[in-house]
Amino acid sequence: MAEPRPWIEGYVRAxxxxxxxxxxxxxxxxxxYYTEPHSRPWQGRDEIVAQWLERQDxxxxxxxxxHPVCVTESAGEGVGVVQGVTTYPDKTYSNLWIIRFAPDGRCREFTEWWMRHDAK
Incomplete structure (x- = not known):
């Protein structure tokens, strides 16, 4: 499963x-789950859920x-690279996500890069 749309729709729902x-x-x-490149990741589903809830919006x-930048699939596993924009009432971020999918469509590794837009 390399199609990122269902997973991203689930991510936005969560x-x-x-x-x-x-x-x-x-x-x-x-x-x-790497909240930024080269940082210590959240490891395991339980820690991901706990850390997500600690930082929830x-x-x-x-x-x-x-929108997808690149999607690949090999041996039933896929990688999706996604470019996005997150907009809050008082700030906006550009995002680049790398999502490594397990064969069942769940994520086995997630890395996000984000950059805040300059205030105008």
């Missing part, structure tokens, strides 16, 4: 709900627009 089950459904048991606080 982002808006902050429901632990919605978050957990996105990731394999042993997934790793308010439901509906942000909008996320995205």
């Amino acid at each position: 982002w808006d709900s902050n429901d632990p089950d919605d978050i957990a459904a996105l990731f394999t048991e042993d997934a790793v 308010k439901p509906g606080e942000a909008t996320f627009e995205w």
Whole structure:
């Protein structure tokens, strides 16, 4: 499963709900989540859910627009590179995500790069 749309729709749903089950459904048991490149990742689904909830946004606080940059698949596993823009009422970020998919469509490794737009 290399098509990122269903996974990203689930991610946005979890982002808006902050429901632990919605978050957990996105990731394999042993997934790793890099909140920025070269940082210590959140390791395992339980830590991902706990850290997500510790840093959660308010439901509906942000909008996320995205498009795929590159999608590949090999031996049933896929990689999606996604470029997006996250807009909050008072700030905007450009995002680049690398999503490594397990054969069942859940994420086994997630890395995000984000850059805040300059205030105008």
